[in-house]
Amino acid sequence: MNKSIVKIEGLSHRYTRDWAIRDINFEINQTGVVGLLGSNGAGKSTTMNIMCGVLNPTQGKVYINGIDMQEDAVGAKKLIGFLPQTAPLHLDLTVDEYLVYCSHLRLIPEKEISAALEEAKDRCGISHFSNRLIRNLSGGYRQRVGIAQAIIHRPRLVVLDEPTNGLDPNQITEVRKLIKEIAQERSVIFSSHILSEIQATCRDIKMIENGRMVFEDTIEAFNNYIEPNSMLVALNNPPALEVLQAIPGIISVEQDHGKYIRLSFSNPEGISEKVIAMSSENGWLLTEITLEKSSLDAIFAQLSNKSKV
Numbered sequence: 661m662n663k664s665i666v667k668i669e670g671l672s673h674r675y676t677r678d679w680a681i682r683d684i685n686f687e688i689n690q691t692g693v694v695g696l697l698g699s700n701g702a703g704k705s706t707t708m709n710i711m712c713g714v715l716n717p718t719q720g721k722v723y724i725n726g727i728d729m730q731e732d733a734v735g736a737k738k739l740i741g742f743l744p745q746t747a748p749l750h751l752d753l754t755v756d757e758y759l760v761y762c763s764h765l766r767l768i769p770e771k772e773i774s775a776a777l778e779e780a781k782d783r784c785g786i787s788h789f790s791n792r793l794i795r796n797l798s799g800g801y802r803q804r805v806g807i808a809q810a811i812i813h814r815p816r817l818v819v820l821d822e823p824t825n826g827l828d829p830n831q832i833t834e835v836r837k838l839i840k841e842i843a844q845e846r847s848v849i850f851s852s853h854i855l856s857e858i859q860a861t862c863r864d865i866k867m868i869e870n871g872r873m874v875f876e877d878t879i880e881a882f883n884n885y886i887e888p889n890s891m892l893v894a895l896n897n898p899p900a901l902e903v904l905q906a907i908p909g910i911i912s913v914e915q916d917h918g919k920y921i922r923l924s925f926s927n928p929e930g931i932s933e934k935v936i937a938m939s940s941e942n943g944w945l946l947t948e949i950t951l952e953k954s955s956l957d958a959i960f961a962q963l964s965n966k967s968k969v
C-alpha cells in the first residue's frame with residue numbers, strides 16, 4: 661500500500677463539456693510547503709477540491725496516506741485540513757464558538773476540544789480574539805481563523821486555496837510566516853496565481869496551466885526558467901549601439917524609452933559585470949543597470965510548450 665501523504669493518479673475533471681483538469685499526477689511524501697501555481701482558471705481549485713474530497717473527479721484517484729478517497733472518504737478526510745478559496749466562516753459566531761463547532765464537525769472527542777482550540781489559536785496568533793465575533797475581525801485575522809479550523813484536528817496534510825488573496829501586504833507577510841510555521845510538522849499545499857507568492861513560501865512548485873501539469877520540481881529548478889535574458893542600462897555618455905552590440909555575449913541591442921538601452925543575452929553568467937567593467941574602461945558613465953526577467957506569461961508559454969514535446 662502506498663504511504664505518500666497524498667498521491668494523485670490520472671485526475672481529470674469536467675464540469676460540463678470541456679475538461680477543467682486533465683491527467684494530473686503527483687505525489688507528496690514529506691513535510692514543508694508545496695506551491696500549486698497557475699493562472700486564473702488553470703484548474704487549481706478543481707484539483708484541490710477533488711484532493712480534499714469536496715468534488716468527485718470524472719476520472720482518476722486520490723490517496724491520502726494510502727487511503728482511497730472514493731472508498732473511505734471519512735478516513736481520508738480525517739487526515740486533511742482544508743481552507744477553500746472562500747473561507748467557510750460563520751460571521752455571527754465568536755472565534756471560540758466557531759472553532760468548537762469545527763471541532764465537533766471533525767469528531768474531536770469532547771474532553772480534547774479545549775486543548776485543540778488552545779493549540780490552534782496559539783499557532784495562528786488569535787488567542788486574544790477568542791470572544792470576538794468573526795464579523796468584527798480584519799481580513800488577515802479572518803484568514804487566520806480559517807487556517808485555525810484547517811489545523812484544529814492536527815491533520816497531516818493542510819490544503820490552502822489562495823490563502824493570501826485580498827490581504828494587504830502586511831497581512832500577506834504574516835500569513836506566509838504562519839503557513840511556513842504550520843508546515844514544519846506537516847505537508848501544506850498552497851495555491852496562488854502569483855509567482856512571487858509561491859517563491860516566497862514554498863519548497864517545491866507544481867504548475868498547472870490549462871488543466872495540465874506543466875512543471876513539477878523545486879523552486880530552485882523553477883527559477884532556472886526565469887533567469888534574466890535582458891537588461892536595461894542607462895548611460896550618460898553612451899557609445900553607438902553597434903559598439904554595445906559587439907560586447908561578447910550580447911545578442912541584441914535596442915533603444916528603450918528615455919535614456920534606457922535594452923541589451924539582450926542568452927547566458928546571464930557574468931554579463932552585467934562585463935557591461936559595468938566596459939562602461940568604466942570606456943567612460944560610458946553607467947548610472948543604472950537592471951536585469952529583466954521573463955514575464956510569468958512567457959514562462960507559462962515556455963513550460964506549456966515543453967510539456968507538449
Ligand SMILES: Nc1ncnc2c1ncn2[C@@H]1O[C@H](COP(=O)(O)OP(=O)(O)OP(=O)(O)O)[C@@H](O)[C@H]1O
Pocket residue numbers: 675676680681698699700701702703704705706707745853
Ligand atoms: N462549477 C463549475 N462549473 C463549470 N465550470 C467550472 C466550475 N468551476 C470551475 N470551472 C471551470 O473549470 C476551469 C478550472 O477552474 P478552477 O476554479 O479550478 O481554476 P483555478 O486555477 O482555481 O482558477 P482561479 O485562480 O481563478 O480560482 C475554469 O475554466 C473554470 O471556468
